[in-house]
Amino acid sequence: MGSALQRGAGRARGRLPVRAFDLTTERWVPVLDGSGDTVEVGLEELLTRAHELRSIVGHTPPMTAALYRLVLALVHRAFGPPDDEGWDELWSAGALPRGPLTKYLKSTRPRFNLFDPRRPFFQCPALGALTPSTPAKLVPHLAAGNKVTLFDHTTAADRVTMTPAEAARWLVTAQCFDPGGMKTPFLKDKSSQKAPGNTMGVVVVEAGTLKDTLLLNLLPYQPELDRPTGNTPEDRPVWECPEPPGGEPGSRPSRGWTDLLTWPSRRILLTHREDGDRHVVDGVVITPGDRYTGSQVVDECMAAFRQPVGANGKPLRDKPLLPVRLVPLRGVWRHSLELLLVDRREDNRSRLRPRTLHKIPDHVADGQIGADEVYTLRVLGQQLDDKGSVVEAYLEERVPAPVALLRADDGALRALVGTSIALADNAGAALRHMERDYRKDRRAPPSSRLDLDYWPTLTDEFARLLRDLAKAWPRGGESTRATAAWSRHVREVAQRAAERWATGSEVEATDLIPMAKHFERFLTRLASLVRTFDHEVRNYIPREEE
Secondary structure: OHHHOEEOOOOOOOOOOOOOOEOOOOOOEEEEOOOOOEEEEOHHHHHHOOOOOOEEOOOOHHHHHHHHHHHHHHHHHHHOOOOHHHHHHHHHOOOOOHHHHHHHHHHHHHHHEOOOOOOOOOOOHHHHHOOOEOHHHHOOOOOEOOEOOOOOOOOOOOOEEEOHHHHHHHHHHHHHHOOOEEOOOOOOOOEEOOOHHHHOOEEEEEOOOHHHHHHHOOOOOEHHHOEOOOOOOOOOOHHHOOOOOOOOOOEEOOOOHHHHHOOOOEEEEEEEEEEOOEEEEEEEEEEEOOEEOOOHHHHOOOOOEEOOEOOOOOEOOOOOOEEOOOOOOOOHHHHHHHHHOOOOOOOOOOEEOOHHHOOHHHHHHOOOOOOOOEEEEEEEEEEEOOOOOOEEEEEEEEEEEEHHHHHOOOHHHHHHHHHHHHHHHHHHHHHHHHHHHHHHHHOOOOOOOHHHHHHHHHHHHHHHHHHHHHHHOOOOOHHHHHHHHHHHHHHHHHHHHHHHHHHHOOOOHHHHHHHHHHHHHHHHHHHHHHHHHHHHHHHHOOHHHO
């Protein structure tokens, strides 16, 4: 929060002052400008200057994801685009046209007032009858009440205030990423479903400018024609709802894409007051909101989906696909098949890439996007504890997205990428088995740092493999050289991790022989894995390359 949170001198209670904070004009969304500096802009400036800006940069990865989803909902409602022709016009323009945005905001601008007494933005005025808590409740890494965090010592007794801009950012983030668990009830219902962002890694296709990034993440949008798939004519973002929500939580499927992008997972109400010459947010009420009862694999367009696996590692083909999530240490690149490559089967799909990627090959065919472009998939999320009620880590990773791979409809290339990921998985499993078997022999508890020494060192090299395959496939010998470099790197990294484990363990002389035995078994297993990989890739790379 930086200097934004102020421990003030007490909070004046009473009737809320009539004060406007118009999110379309006030500066509150953090972005990188063309010089690489972080500045804050209002929603209107963000869109009219999107061609000059680089990206949205929240204070945490979940905030970045939540802000992107909010802005995309606004772009869809203002610009559409209804079809590929409309998208092409927006892409070819030097800047997003002002006309559609001005027309849209003419009727909706009052709905973006954070402090409107009747319809405060993304809030529930019915909560005014409840006693507010500290606004620190909006921020997962700040302790409030009995929600203790490791790095913060803020308590409910501290008088914490936020600027309106800060409160707006955390309000939007909470609606998308607030953990589940017990909340203050409006009447009796305390139970809250974890907000939708917690179930997935939110995928943003990122380009060189914010304008291009927003357009790459748009789908043809015509609610009256059910576009995108799963949309309905009743689709609308939260600010277009005819009435503010009631205090009691509800359960329903989404009405469509912009409804899901602005899902009201919580009922929230900010309280605010004058503090000298400043206007501050000094309290918040948070109660359970709408529970999502739809099908994520049908409705969600900014996530990849994978086939679930059982305890034995085998795929569960009779189970529904699950969203790809971020996991500490083990990079999301391990799901590159799900993130990048298409599975055209209508039935028995084993994966589904983000639907925001589906139109990129068409834009290449139309001549709007170069076939050699390389974009970035920015995957954002957070990890909750086992109960789903406490944030343990903020997570963000990047995966290169070469357009050549996004366009590829080649079974051999899919198998090659999958086999490369399997090599890393199998080498990692061999490391864990080495340590586990040694500990079992010595009747000692596991105490390994093997995952930390192994997985993080593979991320950059796998990104290089993807870029090299995109350039080479299917011509020349570069594909063979790229996969050979990958297998060498996996072998060297795994062997170094095993050596550090063997030399760094505190063992007595009598333990050296069994440790050496398990180390040698690991080396034999690793060599076998690499030989198998090198043999398999020959079946996938066209023979003329050999």
